[in-house]
Amino acid sequence: MFVLGQPELVDEVRDAGLDVVDDGVADVVVAAYDDRITFDRLTRALRAFGPGTVFVATNRDRSTPEPDGLVPGAGATVGAVEGMTGHDPLVVGKPETRLGEIAAETLGISLDGCLMVGDNVHTDILMAERAGIDSAFVRTGVSSEADVESTGIRPTHVLDSLADLPSLF
Incomplete structure (x- = not known):
């Protein structure tokens, strides 16, 4: 290899x-x-x-x-x-779903109980969409709000920072 x-x-x-x-x-x-x-x-x-x-x-x-x-x-x-x-x-990684499936299987949970958190709409949020799971897009990283609008990929939640994550639960 x-x-x-x-x-x-x-x-x-x-x-x-x-x-x-x-x-x-x-x-x-x-x-x-x-x-x-x-x-x-x-x-x-x-x-x-x-x-x-x-x-x-x-x-x-x-x-x-x-x-x-x-x-x-x-x-x-x-x-x-x-x-x-x-x-x-x-x-084998984002935006493909296989690693998420393996992680959920390893933890003994179903994917529908997961939340994908990420700053990249083209990989993180797209993976969540493909896997049929909720997502939280964080505005602090790679993608902007305009990227979200132009791609048609829609996160379940939009956060200003990771510090806002507890507000979802």
Whole structure:
């Protein structure tokens, strides 16, 4: 498996008992948030693709909030790999619902009793919509109220900050 992502993700993959390669063709290429992108690392990701290689994306977040402003999210890495290879990824995180389903199953609860809280209408709130669960959009992050209006994705609740979350219960 070739991982284009943060060192912590590489550690998680190894901790799961999977082999990670740095060069050569891989069975699976994973693209995730990666603040260490270089031309060399992108080249190695491109060369990791062979016949039958599966392309997996952790998520498609276009950007991520940092204290000094937005920075490119996992979507930047995923988009670079898509652009180089022409392969569509299997997205395992938001906005797909599988991780939410796994979390609910692990906790022994049903999804309809969950609340998705997030600041990104394109991933967090869309995941909730797809899963059929309530959502709380927090106005402190990536998406704006205008984004909510223009997408047609409607959160159940809109909050000014995470501090307002207790008001929902």
